[in-house]
Amino acid sequence: MSTYQNISKTLDVPNHAFAKAHIIKTDAEALEIAQKLSQQFKQNAILRDAERILPFEEIETFSQSGLWAITVPKQYGGAEVSSHTVAKVIALFSGVDGSIGQIPQNHFYALEVLRNTGTARQKQKFYQEVLDGARFGNALAEFKTKTAAQKHTQISQTEHGYVVNGEKFYCTGSLFAHRIPTLVRDAQDREYLAFISADAQGLQRINDWSGFGQKTTGSGTVKFNQVFVEAEDVIRFDVAFTEPTLVGPFAQIMHAAIETGIARAAFEETIERIKKARAWIDANVERADQDPLTIYELGRVAADVRASEALLKQAAQSIDQAKPHPTVENIAKASIDVAKVRAHSTETALKASSKLIELAGSRGSQRADGLDRYWRNARVHTLHDASRWKYYFIGNYVLNSILPPRRGTL
Structure with a gap:
């Protein structure tokens, strides 16, 4: 059995240090790298799907290539490629392995929320992390609510920052992430995106995704038990849609x-x-x-x-x-x-x-x-x-x- 094959269990997930990733400068470079790398990932795609081998090594190579930073604005050191280039990159990887193609989707989504609602200081911090090779997952949806619109995961202010409590499912990419942007609500029903470190105390990632397709996206459960998050790591989420x-x-x-x-x-x-x-x-x-x-x-x-x-x-x-x-x-x-x-x-x-x-x-x-x-x-x-x-x-x-x-x- 593969080292990475571990269904319905909490994983000891490798959190790679931020080895300096390559920085892509242009749309053409992004597409050239994506074309070559996607063909490399094609080699073992059937085996990964059949045996549900989570692609930790492939995702590390993927993010180190610089492709996970291609939406970072130019003023922060990124390529800020066109939306069509982003779509073509995702399509290339999805063609060889639908799971690998989906894993960075929520990473780019979090960066887009950041672009619209984050402060200049928050943008500088998180964009630099991504340029260095950091990967963001997601903890947005909840499985146990009556409707998809309901969210029970709460954020509460403390003397030194915030704490988060709750449970999320469909957390695509969370098993591969360095940070997990988490959708939370406060006591006034305002929504925020908390960029929580994946190795934060009280955070638990569970490899329990059992869908018959997209089998290696890591879209399982993330639980939060009094998880501390710095105040500067929390950005508004709801205004990204009300405005x-x-x-x-x-x-x-x-x-x-x-x-x-x-x-x-x-x-x-x-x-x-x-x-x-x-x-x-x-x-x-x-x-x-x-x-x-x-x-x-x-x-x-x-x-x-x-x-x-x-x-x-x-x-x-x-x-x-x-x-x-x-x-x-x-x-x-x-x-x-x-x-x-x-x-x-x-x-x-x-x-x-x-x-x-x-x-x-x-x-x-x-x-x-x-x-x-x-x-x-x-x-x-x-x-x-x-x-x-x-x-x-x-x-x-x-x-x-x-x-x-x-x-x-x-």
Whole structure:
């Protein structure tokens, strides 16, 4: 059994010191590194999925490459790459391993909240940590509340700072993190993001994620028992949505990128499998790649994958156009453009990953090939938000000019 395979137990998680990470300077450099590194991670992707081997070494290499700092603003020493570059990086890694592609999503999300609501001093501190190689996880959602909107994890002020008590689930990336940005509420129901050290006393990370897809994201439980956090490590969270910011659409475009990456990879895998598959008996052809109905089905997937990629680019451009001077109107447009790709990529990832197995034929069901991981990863990830509600908000916007809600789940 792998050293890292340890289901439903508290882990002795390796917390790597902040060895100086490479600092990426441009969008082109980010994409070049992502292309090379994603192909490296492809080598053992089937094994990691099959045996649920948590990718500690891969994530360390990932963050040390500088890719986890590409959204740090230029004034703080980062590359501040475009939203499209961020999306393309996430899509590349999601194509080779859906779990690895999702792990940095909440890291970038926390940095976007910081950009909008943090003080200059907080930005200087946390951006520098990330440039040095630090990874942020997340502890946002809760599993035991009646509705997803309810949050029971509390923050209380003390003489020297704050203490946090509560329990979180779906904590993607927390097992690999140096800090865990945690969504908390105070006695007045104000929401904050507390950047808590992963090795803080009273903090417990539990490796109990048991989803049938995205198996190695580390999306389990984090518990807080009188966990102390410095006052300077706590930033406002709720104002990121009550005021016009890009936190919501930026969060959602990364989810769309995960699904678009899975769809693209499944499609490309389908091409290779068709070339090896036997032709259907009624097709009266020698090879599967000559079967007209197989060609037809592949063509439909090709169109859908390309459409998702085009929508992804359009949404990213809307975000970047709104970034210099965000308003209610341009953020609404960005949110709707992101909703379009998110709804489309949900359907495309599920379709492409299902057609992969169908068009590969009976050989596509063999466990050794791991073709089912594309569909399992897509199906689990697409449960994050319901595409039916995205279509509703899109329709209400174009028909009735009703602006979509500002939150991270649109």
